[in-house]
């Protein structure tokens with residue numbers, strides 16, 4: 001599905017670079033046709049012209065390395081001179097997002113003009129900024145900025161190579177060829193503030209000359225470096241640049257010259273600076289030698305007209321293209337020096353080369369125009385695919401300018417739709433937009449060069465650039481139809497005070513200017529000195545600004561939220577992708593490991609089997625001679641066996657096949673022999689049968705014997721058990737007999753005792769009868785006790801005898 005990125009609804013514009021909204025191309029046509037009618041009317045009525053911002057696309061050819069690494073995936077397709085289609089390559093974030101239903105796989109963009117990879121620098125210059133250079137010569141201001149990801153060819157487009165100069169050397173060449181013979185050779189008129197000219201005295205002119213000589217001497221100290229095939233730093237790209245190769249058709253220029261231009265003289269001044277990390281650095285200022293001291297950052301101020309300028313920026317008067325080239329080389333050199341010192345890379349700063357052309361007629365300064373060529377930092381730095389924190393950090397410093405530029409462009413485009421309530425254009429939020437605010441507000445004409453490469457690896461960043469440019473293309477610029485006279489700058493003295501008005505000193509103007517100078521002292525002017533009416537106006541404008549600010553904040557918040565959401569979604573998707581890729585990698589690595597281990601084991605097994613086979617071979621090895629001998633012997637033996645068999649067959653009756661069975665029967669040699677053989681055979685069969693029967697009998701007998709043996713063994717075992725039992729009983733019996741004998745002897749002893757005791761009793765009884773005394777005292781007790789124990793003893797003895805009698 002393709003989407004044409006011509007923004008038509010305000011939301012799309014507000015989310016500028018990140019919008020994936022797809023609106024039909026024709027939807028913007030009414031607005032554009034409206035523009036063209038305005039243009040034609042304006043031209044006739046001499047009212048300010050409105051013009052779409054010109055956005056050119058330049059597609060860089062593939063480098064050899066890129067071709068080797070198969071970068072070409074047909075990502076960039078030039079459909080015609082104004083339309084290009086971007087096809088998401090496999091593996092790009094855009095492709096992945098589209099697979100998940102977010103965004104499209106193919107985007108279409110339209111440009112003012114597209115220049116393909118085969119386009120030459122001359123064709124490009126002619127097709128793009130040539131007309132702006134002519135306007136510049138006519139007193140109009142112009143801004144050209146190149147935008148794109150790093151390595152897209154921005155620097156090459158602007159500065160070019162020694163053999164093939166870019167648009168800057170070509171523009172300078174056009175300028176110098178145009179003013180040839182009308183060069184203002186004195187250096188006493190110098191650009192001042194944003195659009196004024198300062199009159200220098202002889203001392204100052206001397207200072208200027210010395211400064212210029214010192215600047216150029218920097219180049220003499222070092223040999224001219226040669227440009228490498230791929231230089232990331234813009235320094236190397238044109239350090240050795242010379243404009244000698246510029247060839248340009250000047251017939252147009254000469255035709256441009258108006259009749260009264262013949263009396264005019266021109267003074268050309270150039271400046272070269274960069275914006276890095278929201279600081280402006282003069283690239284023509286020699287870098288500090290001290291390690292601790294950095295190159296001083298310059299201040300951006302506004303003059304009384306509200307136009308921005310860079311305070312203390314060095315302007316160098318150049319008399320020809322060669323001198324301009326030297327200035328560019330010095331700047332490039334300093335830029336690289338600054339890069340090393342401050343640890344910045346060239347693609348992270350915006351470099352701006354500005355040419356100021358002062359038109360002088362007699363003693364009067366008739367006009368001043370400027371042409372700026374801005375090589376923007378690589379746009380990928382604020383790409384949404386970056387990590388969130390990093391992106392925020394970059395938005396806060398290095399790429400703030402690009403972010404704000406995008407916002408300004410979106411707001412400008414937005415204001416075209418919101419005609420009632422204008423949204424605030426945040427020009428003042430970055431140095432870059434602050435400096436070029438005027439160019440978007442009628443002070444001149446801007447154009448944008450979008451540089452892209454065709455690499456699949458940078459597709460997502462390139463798409464981002466294209467979306468940005470799609471918004472930029474929708475911006476309508478107000479191009480004032482002012483004559484060069486109306487732009488006449490003020491001529492100011494040494495202290496910056498205006499000296500002349502219509503050739504005479506204007507005291508009131510001088511006073512006014514004094515107050516303005518005070519205003520200019522800082523970034524923010526002191527408003528309290530303004531008249532009451534102006535203050536009221538100021539308050540009113542501030543109120544409008546405040547409202548606009550509120551609105552802007554709200555929109556910004558929405559935009560930031562959306563950007564955050566998009567960034568987070570992108571991050572999540574990337575993390576998911578990364579994890580799944582890691583998982584796949586892990587799986588693959590494990591599989592590989594497993595495969596290699598498996599192979600290792602397989603090899604080890606093979607080795608082992610081979611070794612075993614070898615060992616076995618060694619064991620079984622028989623020398624060939626021995627083997628042959630053995631074979632011979634086997635053959636001989638076989639032969640012998642065969643002969644013996646033959647002999648046997650001949651001597652013995654031949655067997656015949658019976659009933660196709662394996663058993664053979666003798667073949668009758670003669671009748672009697674046959675009979676005999678049959679009989680023998682029968683006998684043999686009978687014997688064999690008998691043998692079988694006997695054998696069976698033997699087997700059954702053996703079986704019987706073994707059974708009997710088993711029974712015998714069992715009986716023996718039970719006999720032994722019984723025997724043991726009997727033995728035990730006998731032992732017990734003998735024990736009992738012994739015990740009985742003991743008891744009997746005891747009983748006998750007791751009986752003897754009883755008898756003795758009876759005798760005693762009887763004796764005692766007889767004695768007691770003789771005495772007849774009462775039975776009392778010790779003797780009675782003894783008698784009783786003796787009687788008791790005696791009774792017990794008798795009882796026991798009786799019981800024992802009873803027991804002894806029982807077993808018997």
Ligand SMILES: Nc1ncnc2c1ncn2[C@@H]1O[C@H](COP(=O)(O)OP(=O)(O)OP(=O)(O)O)[C@@H](O)[C@H]1O
Pocket residue numbers: 059060061148149150151152153154155156157228229230231232233234237346347377378451
């Ligand atoms: N039209 C072209 N023809 C041939 N080579 C080109 C062209 N455009 C760019 N190149 C080459 O591509 C490389 C990158 O170009 P360049 O340095 O201009 O990129 P860049 O966008 O300025 O990068 P950065 O932002 O990092 O400074 C250089 O080697 C340059 O010579």
